Structures are given as structure tokens and as C-alpha cells.
Amino acid sequence: MTDKKKTTIVLFSGDYDKAMAAYIIANGAAAYDHEVTIFHTFWGLNALRKENQVPVKKSLLEKMFGKMMPRGADKMGLSKMNYLGMGPKMIKNVMKKHNALPLPQLVEMAQEQDIKLIACTMTMDLLGLQKEELLDDIEYAGVAAYIGDSEDGNITLFI
Template sequence: MSADAVQEKIKELEERLAKVEGNRSNMTMVLFSGDFDKAMAAFIIANGALAMGKEVTIFVTFWGLDVLKKPTMTGAGKNVLEKMVTMMRPKGPSKLPTSKMNFAGIGPKLFHYMMGKKNVTSLQNLVDTAVEFGVRIVACQMSMDVMGIRKEDLMDGIEFGGVAAFLGSAFDSNTTLFI
């Protein structure tokens, strides 16, 4: 290999390395679950990653949308099935069931109490902090359409998008999680 060719190769490798290192800062999650405990895990990891200087995107789809709902969300102006789904699903971080030991809604109260005793910050606080400090939350538009969830039914400060929004962010990340 000639000296020029070696220089050329070094330049090419440096450019590729810069690209790889540049991507190191990103983390992308899918929050599919609307369970309190799983949402806790997602938002603790998101806030932790933020503290470690990463850019974080959470793509929120299907049951995960329950986490983003405003407690004031209503079924007004929606069709019968949409009204039913609106009525039957919890609205917001404080209303979510636990994935284990839910005991018809007693479980979450128990865990809120136990977490409070140990000074674990609330899910609502973790969500608010994440948004305040720049975690990008993208709500799945298709799931919203299916379940009759309108933009104004969800918390402020979030974006709306589809699978490409998730993938675009995931391809630029070195950590991806499905929760």
C-alpha cells in the first residue's frame, strides 16, 4: 500500500470513528406497557441516561399511552368504542395498575406507600423531570387514532410520530430498550 493510500485509509477510518462516537450519546426506548412498575423502570432509566449526558427518546405506544394521559381526559365527541376504551383505561401516572400484585387496584396504593416510605420519587415527578430536562417523548399517532386518543388528551411537551420516528432515533442509538 502506498503512503497516499495509507493516509486515505486513515482519513476514512477517522471519519467512521467520529460517526460512531457521535452516535454514542443516544438512547431510544419503546414504552409499550401501561403498567406502573414498568413505566417506573422506563422513566428511571431515562432520567439516569439524561444525567449521564445522553440524548434520550421514548417512543410511547399502545398501553404506554396511559402514562401520558391527562387525568381530565374525557370521551366527549368520540364514538361508542372510543368512549368505552377511554372509560376503561387509567388516565395518567397515578392511576396505573401494577404488572404483578395489582389486587384490583389495591396493589398500586401499596407500592406508592412503600416507595414513599423509602423516598422513591413518584412516577409523575419522573415523567415531568424527564420532559423538563429534554427527554424526547414521541406518542404513537397510529395507536392514538385506533383508541380515539386526541393530542389534547395527552400531556404537554411531547411529540407525535410513527414507526419511522422511532427507527430514525433507534438507528442513531447504541442502547435500545423495549419496555
């Protein structure tokens, strides 16, 4: 047990803007010396997907899910004003203008700051996602690990 403050975020959402908010809060908390965990479940797992297709054996249903879900942080849509993908382009343009970090860089920064990125194994099973398809150097766990991490936490969020 450390004396550090703790921030634990469940990232459930697969929206670009919500994932951005999650990673900005996480990186901010880490900068203020919190011990930070992001527990990725359901659509939030997409933020951890590798961009390129990884050859793994899947059932038909798993292949369908795999095709329909965005491959990696950069491909995610917006929760509002998505306009068939035009919204994310606009936001990314504005972000570039304001020197705001795009989501894939926020994920990279989180890894550099030793933020614990966890993929929920139960929902990986449900969505047919395999370890080979997700980023390297992340952890795999279930709800018990989440409870253990967050019960002594200071900031607990579901995003």
C-alpha cells in the same frame, strides 16, 4: 447529528411498575448526558394522559376504550401483585417512605431533562386518544421516526 450517546425506549406497557422502570432508566441516561427518547405506543400512551377528563368528540367504541384505560400515570396498575389496586397503593406507600419519586414526578423530571416524549400516532388512532387528552409539550410521530431515532442508538429497549 450530535456525538451524544443515545437511549431510545419503546414504552408499550401500561403497567405502573414497567413505566417506572422505563422512566428511571430514561432519567438516568439523561443524567449521563445521553440523548433520550421514549416512544409511547399502545397502553404506554396512558402514561401521557392528562388526569382530568378532556371533552373531545369520540365514537362509542373510542369512548369505551377511553373509559377502560387509566387516565394518566398515577392511575396505572401493577404488572404483578396488583390485587385490584391494592398493590399500587402499597408500592406508592413504600416509595414515599424511601423517598422514591412516583411516576407522575418521573414524567415531569423527564420533561425537565429534555427527554423527547413521543406519542405513537397510529396507536392513538386505534385507541381513540386525541392530542387534547395528552400532556402538553410532547411530540407526535410514527414508526419511521422511531427507526430514525434508534438506529444510531446505544441503548434500545422495548418495555
